[in-house]
Amino acid sequence: MEKQEIKTRSVGSGVAKATPITLDVTPETRIYFYPTLHPKGVCGSIVKFKKDKKSEWKDLNSGSFTSHTLSVKEKIDIPISTEALKKLVEAIQARQEIVKDGVKYGSHEYITVEKNKVVVIDDKNKKQLLEQILSKGYSDDFWKLITGTDPELADKLSAGHLQMQRRKIIDELKNRLTKVFSETTGDDSWQKWIFRNNWLFGANYQEPIEKQKINITGIMPDFLFPTIDGFVDILEIKLPNDEVIEADNGHAGSWIWSKNSNIAIGQVVNYLCEVDRLRLEIEKQIKIKYGKEISLLKPRAFILIGNSENWKIEKREALRKLNHSLHGIEVITYLDLIQRGEAFLGTPLISFAKEIVNEEDIPF
Numbered sequence: 043m044e045k046q047e048i049k050t051r052s053v054g055s056g057v058a059k060a061t062p063i064t065l066d067v068t069p070e071t072r073i074y075f076y077p078t079l080h081p082k083g084v085c086g087s088i089v090k091f092k093k094d095k096k097s098e099w100k101d102l103n104s105g106s107f108t109s110h111t112l113s114v115k116e117k118i119d120i121p122i123s124t125e126a127l128k129k130l131v132e133a134i135q136a137r138q139e140i141v142k143d144g145v146k147y148g149s150h151e152y153i154t155v156e157k158n159k160v161v162v163i164d165d166k167n168k169k170q171l172l173e174q175i176l177s178k179g180y181s182d183d184f185w186k187l188i189t190g191t192d193p194e195l196a197d198k199l200s201a202g203h204l205q206m207q208r209r210k211i212i213d214e215l216k217n218r219l220t221k222v223f224s225e226t227t228g229d230d231s232w233q234k235w236i237f238r239n240n241w242l243f244g245a246n247y248q249e250p251i252e253k254q255k256i257n258i259t260g261i262m263p264d265f266l267f268p269t270i271d272g273f274v275d276i277l278e279i280k281l282p283n284d285e286v287i288e289a290d291n292g293h294a295g296s297w298i299w300s301k302n303s304n305i306a307i308g309q310v311v312n313y314l315c316e317v318d319r320l321r322l323e324i325e326k327q328i329k330i331k332y333g334k335e336i337s338l339l340k341p342r343a344f345i346l347i348g349n350s351e352n353w354k355i356e357k358r359e360a361l362r363k364l365n366h367s368l369h370g371i372e373v374i375t376y377l378d379l380i381q382r383g384e385a386f387l388g389t390p391l392i393s394f395a396k397e398i399v400n401e402e403d404i405p406f
């Protein structure tokens with residue numbers, strides 16, 4: 043069942059009007075069902091509108107169809123599509139759930155939270171409903187309703203929804219680290235996954251630029267990462283189970299780059315040289331293809347490789363020292379990426395939801 047937001051307004055003892063149901067919309071016509079709730083269930087009227095010569099919507103029914111308004115053998119035919127009929131059935135079922143608890147006097151708001159289940163929004167269940175709003179993809183109509191009622195709350199709910207989605211991505215990353223994925227092959231490869239979720243590196247990046255979309259030949263990284271301030275970073279992806287650094291057996295207490303790290307560093311050095319050599323041409327192609335003004339002046343490079351989760355302090359310090367020796371290149375691990383993502387989220391989701399729930403001006 044599609045999620046629905048329903049308002050009711052009593053018009054008499056045990057009788058209430060409910061939110062109209064949009065059955066069908068075309069550029070020239072609209073069909074609605076106007077439901078009425080009463081102790082025995084749901085009744086209502088189907089109304090069809092059509093634009094007149096003044097582009098104003100006119101009710102084609104022109105009153106109710108009864109034995110007093112229709113002559114013998116006369117009929118009114120309003121075609122209902124399969125999809126529209128499905129909407130009507132589901133909408134009536136949702137409103138019948140409201141009627142089960144009696145038609146409440148006054149104005150009330152309800153929301154469907156799962157199939158055939160409708161709840162009234164009140165002080166007791168705000169937190170539960172807010173968490174569902176943040177975690178599930180509610181309809182555009184819902185967000186329009188909230189935005190029109192309280193724009194500030196809509197902003198907070200939207201931010202909370204984004205925060206929860208990003209929390210799920212961090213949890214997905216942690217789960218991926220327990221499995222085996224290709225470095226570059228397939229849609230679930232590490233390269234594709236990281237590029238889709240590049241926000242994990244922080245809020246500093248715009249949408250990545252693909253090499254294949256800018257007509258450049260030569261040794262180039264698959265993606266360039268424009269920064270918010272108009273410059274560019276390079277990211278090289280390696281596997282999380284690759285070793286990053288190794289103890290130098292010939293020198294006690296010393297550490298060296300692993301073979302895989304050395305290869306990655308060499309690749310990135312070549313990338314940086316090529317970007318510098320082709321700088322003006324790349325900037326021109328990006329301007330033509332993306333309409334963006336960016337500068338490839340002294341790009342930085344990051345190499346994502348290995349997992350430092352179980353490292354001892356001396357190994358962490360060794361990576362910092364080796365990174366310090368590089369010029370314009372930084373090697374980070376997948377644990378570093380998780381920590382950056384969690385730092386980017388900032389306020390924990392539960393605290394965020396609690397902050398919203400505790401607000402007195404919530405318009406439910």
